[in-house]
Amino acid sequence: MRLLAALLLLLTFSSCFLSRSTTNEPLRKKQLEQLHAGTTTAKEAIEILGAPTEVIQLGTRSAYRYDFTTLKRAGFSIIxxxxxxxxxxxxxxxxxxxxxxxxxxxxxxxxxNEAEYAMPWQDVHGD
Amino acid sequence: MAISPRLALALLAALGCGSCLTGGYYRTQMFGPVAHEQVVGLVPGKATLDDALKQLGAPLYVWEWKGEGTALAWGWRNQARWGFALSVPVGGRNSASFSYDKIALDLPGAVLFFESDGVLVESREGQLADIQAQTSVKRPAAVPENAP
Structure with missing residues (x-):
């Protein structure tokens, strides 16, 4: 019976976890500062930042999206x-x-880089 | 410490049900919020695309609006809730695929609409997917070169 109790206790407390996943590469402020409205062309922007994640057509104009996403998960289970x-x-x-x-x-x-590990009752960003 | 066989069985049964009956407290925090005051502070007819980008940062998503116009959407979420679910496995394989725009537009937030000259026309707040459905126009597919 003691073994069973110990096993149950172990199962109860063995389920804490942390995970982190990222998508794409971080954007660099120095690279963005090399872009100048009115002079930089799309070709030059691609040479500086690389290929965009997405291109949106806006009539005869266009918009390029670059993004890097971090997701941090933290949690635990009790039974x-x-x-x-x-x-x-x-x-x-x-x-x-x-x-x-x-x-x-x-x-x-x-x-x-501001994503944080937290418990669900914590509002880490004060949003 | 003594545990009765009935209690031990009940605990084991509860553990066994973990795969089908689950519940708990969940919080989802996604992206930084944009305050309502910031949105209404951008006055239609006066504020420009530059003003919006400086004050609100990069939007989450962008779409074409009324031909040469542009809609910029900012979305965020900070939601905590209790939830319980009963799941029954019906197959050995599962697959899920979500596009960026699906995730981005599945958020509440604010959308600003700009004319082609970059002047703000109007702003709306609400569910981004609903606002996009009301305001975006699907482009017709290009005609293949070898079409008759």
Whole structure:
């Protein structure tokens, strides 16, 4: 009976876990600073940043998306009850080009490295 | 410590059911939020695409709007909930595939609409997928070169 109790206790406490997954490569601020609205062409942007993740057609214009995503999961289970937190943060950059493939606007958010491991009752970013 | 055989059996049964009956407390935090005040602070007819990108950062998703116009969407989630589920395995294999736009647009958030000259026309807040469904137009497929 003691062995059974120990086994149950072991099963109860053996289910803590952490996992981290990323998509694409992190964006670098220095590379984004090399882009200049009004002069940088789509070809030059690709030479600096590499191939975009997605290209969206906007009438005769276009927008290129670059992104890097980090997902951190943390949790534990007690028999059939699970407690899980998922935190997803991303680096994102959108490059807008005119009909002649000249850069008109750049928008970037670099927060891919801000994902955190946490418990579900923790609001780690204070959002 | 003494455990009665009945209690031990009940605990084992509960453990055995872990694969079919599950529940717990879950929190999903996705991306940084955009405050309502920031959205309404961008005044239609005055604010530009540059202003929006500087104040709100890079959007989550972008789509074509009214030909030469552009819709920019910011989405986020910070939701915690209790949930319980009963699952019954019906096959040996499962597969799931989600595209970026599916994940991005499955969030609540804000969408700003700009004319081709980059001036803000309007802003909306709500479920991004619903707003996109109401405002995006599917492009007709290109006609193949060797079509009759």
């Amino acid at each position: 059939i009850l699970s407690f899980l937190n998922e935190d997803t943060r991303a680096d994102r950059a959108w490059l807008f080009f005119d009909a002649h493939d000249v850069l008109t606007h750049v928008g970037s958010t670099l927060e891919g």
